[in-house]
Amino acid sequence: MSKGSDQIYANPQKNIADFSFDKKVVEVFPDMISRSVPGYGDIVQGIGNIAKQVVTSGSQVYDLGCSLGAATLAIRRQIEGKQAKIIAIDNSPSMVERCQTHIDAFVSSTPVELQCADIREIKISNASLVVLNFTLQFLPPADRLQLLSTIYEGLNTGGCIVVSEKLYFKQGQIQALIDSLHLDFKRANGYSELEISQKRSALENVMKPDSIEQHFARFSDAGFKQYHSWYQRYNFCSMVAIK
Ligand SMILES: Nc1ncnc2c1ncn2[C@@H]1O[C@H](C[S@+](CC[C@H]([NH3+])C(=O)[O-])CC(=O)[O-])[C@@H](O)[C@H]1O
Numbered sequence: 649m650s651k652g653s654d655q656i657y658a659n660p661q662k663n664i665a666d667f668s669f670d671k672k673v674v675e676v677f678p679d680m681i682s683r684s685v686p687g688y689g690d691i692v693q694g695i696g697n698i699a700k701q702v703v704t705s706g707s708q709v710y711d712l713g714c715s716l717g718a719a720t721l722a723i724r725r726q727i728e729g730k731q732a733k734i735i736a737i738d739n740s741p742s743m744v745e746r747c748q749t750h751i752d753a754f755v756s757s758t759p760v761e762l763q764c765a766d767i768r769e770i771k772i773s774n775a776s777l778v779v780l781n782f783t784l785q786f787l788p789p790a791d792r793l794q795l796l797s798t799i800y801e802g803l804n805t806g807g808c809i810v811v812s813e814k815l816y817f818k819q820g821q822i823q824a825l826i827d828s829l830h831l832d833f834k835r836a837n838g839y840s841e842l843e844i845s846q847k848r849s850a851l852e853n854v855m856k857p858d859s860i861e862q863h864f865a866r867f868s869d870a871g872f873k874q875y876h877s878w879y880q881r882y883n884f885c886s887m888v889a890i891k
């Protein structure tokens with residue numbers, strides 16, 4: 649297998665450690681996420697398209713849990729000349745280090761400030777767009793509403809939050825069917841049964857999906873009056889809310 653292809657769970661592991669965004673994951677991250685998340689490429693591109701619509705002159709854009717900067721780069725391509733600033737944040741030092749090289753690889757007039765920090769501890773101000781692209785699901789459930797409330801306070805009127813997440817379905821047969829479709833997607837992308845089951849164990853304690861009803865209730869509790877999903881493939885969904 650070539651360098652950069654995800655083999656992390658290919659061999660049997662005695663004790664499966666909790667999933668973490670460490671150096672090993674960084675090396676294979678683009679391959680891992682595109683083979684694991686149906687619609688990931690469309691969603692990243694769509695976030696760029698949303699940015700083109702909503703980012704205002706002189707405002708700030710936040711990419712929270714930016715990983716290698718895919719959403720930041722898609723946004724930056726679409727807001728040239730708007731005199732906006734992108735603030736990209738991740739708490740994995742390995743991710744941030746590699747993200748900086750991705751950002752530096754392209755010329756742009758839009759500044760990107762990359763920070764290694766916990767997104768629960770940051771300030772948000774003058775924001776026209778805040779992106780949580782598959783990040784909220786990794787926060788402890790009890791911390792999610794506080795983050796959305798902080799984002800609501802920091803958004804300008806008309807500003808948007810985009811939240812992409814793996815969904816959980818409360819109705820058992822729907823959950824089983826859509827989960828099977830996702831597993832078939834992973835098999836079709838070359839993951840073995842062992843890889844699928846070991847990764848599932850590794851994610852169990854660290855990634856806790858909400859239902860769409862929980863997401864919508866949280867948007868409302870944080871203060872948003874307008875929110876909807878704008879993309880879904882199987883159990884992977886991207887939602888938008890507007891202040
Ligand atoms: N508390 C936290 N503070 C900061 N970062 C965090 C925290 N918790 C998790 N992260 C970071 O959130 C990212 C989630 S990946 C996002 C993909 C990206 N958005 C993309 O558009 O490619 C999603 C996935 O791999 O499924 C990781 O880089 C974590 O280090």
Ligand SMILES: O=C(O)C(=O)Cc1ccccc1
Nearest residue numbers: 680681684685814847851855
């Ligand atoms: O791989 C999975 O089954 C997922 O649910 C998504 C995912 C993608 C990349 C890192 C962690 C979780």
